[in-house]
Amino acid sequence: GSHAPSDARTTIAGLAVAAPVFVAIAFGSAVLGLLAAGIALTASLLSPMTGLIALATVAPFPRPLIVPTPGLYVAMLGAILLGLVLRLPIERPRLRLPTPEVVLVVVFMVWVAAQFATGVLDGPPTARSSAIASSFSVFTTGAMSFFLAMLLLRGRSPNPLLVALLVSAVATSIIALTQSIGAEGLFVGLEGRSDLVARTAVDRVTGPFLDPNYFGAYLATATVLALGMAVLAKSRGIRFVLIAASGLIGTAMLLTLSRGAIVAFAAAFITMAFTRGVRIGVLVTAGMLLVAVIAWPLFADVRYAANPDLAAGGLSSQLENSDRTVAWLAGLE
Numbered sequence: 001g002s003h004a005p006s007d008a009r010t011t012i013a014g015l016a017v018a019a020p021v022f023v024a025i026a027f028g029s030a031v032l033g034l035l036a037a038g039i040a041l042t043a044s045l046l047s048p049m050t051g052l053i054a055l056a057t058v059a060p061f062p063r064p065l066i067v068p069t070p071g072l073y074v075a076m077l078g079a080i081l082l083g084l085v086l087r088l089p090i091e092r093p094r095l096r097l098p099t100p101e102v103v104l105v106v107v108f109m110v111w112v113a114a115q116f117a118t119g120v121l122d123g124p125p126t127a128r129s130s131a132i133a134s135s136f137s138v139f140t141t142g143a144m145s146f147f148l149a150m151l152l153l154r155g156r157s158p159n160p161l162l163v164a165l166l167v168s169a170v171a172t173s174i175i176a177l178t179q180s181i182g183a184e185g186l187f188v189g190l191e192g193r194s195d196l197v198a199r200t201a202v203d204r205v206t207g208p209f210l211d212p213n214y215f216g217a218y219l220a221t222a223t224v225l226a227l228g229m230a231v232l233a234k235s236r237g238i239r240f241v242l243i244a245a246s247g248l249i250g251t252a253m254l255l256t257l258s259r260g261a262i263v264a265f266a267a268a269f270i271t272m273a274f275t276r277g278v279r280i281g282v283l284v285t286a287g288m289l290l291v292a293v294i295a296w297p298l299f300a301d302v303r304y305a306a307n308p309d310l311a312a313g314g315l316s317s318q319l320e321n322s323d324r325t326v327a328w329l330a331g332l333e
Contacts, residue, residue, distance in 0.1 A: 014053025169222035216261025
């Protein structure tokens, strides 16, 4: 409709800003990384929406190390926020009072930050405090991203941002597929570095992430996003592209062999089906249960083929003194 030309220009601008960051990460060049960071930060300041699209495109990938901690992606969030405050001539989004739920999230973030700062002053960091700090960092970055997106998307089309998210997910899926056939050398620098695959002796793809479970959860979300956009698409060609993208991303999700990701996808897909009607929801639920009954034995054979000790130990062997237990407890605390 009326948003189409503007959406196309905005999307192209955001992807163009993201491209140098991809190149810098892929080649590990400090010079390219510095140049790409300068372009990304300048674009985020001058045009916050362009910066948000670029950030959505590159966020799943390892950040360029040329920018010190907290890194380029957090710096881009800061530049986007500063651009909103300064309201430079290129883009002047409407600023309104935040909604009550946003205020509650901000208050919670400030409270936890104060708790963490107090804990840091108590003494040297421990494994527990480091895990808590990591969880808080992820939460803060995510909450800030949603907050800025909410401000920027008021009264405008979300399509450029959704396209950027899907482009990013397709790129990570392609890397994952190359890992599954041993051709990941094509994307050195863009893939995550982890010893998890070797440690468990299971052929599980991680893409640009450091963990197949986190990667699987990300892909499950992206698959549902693509399917949801396909349901709402009015063009047959666009619907075909979105369904193809969901198939590619969903295949990468299955290659992570993440049980949590599969459960998350099933729950989201069933929920989406019920939004189209009770009858469709019931039929999809029954179909998913039938697929689960048929496919689970095959999935379990693949998942545990190289881990007979893990399969024999059951759930307790996976939770006792494990990294995921530490992460769960840190998140709760």
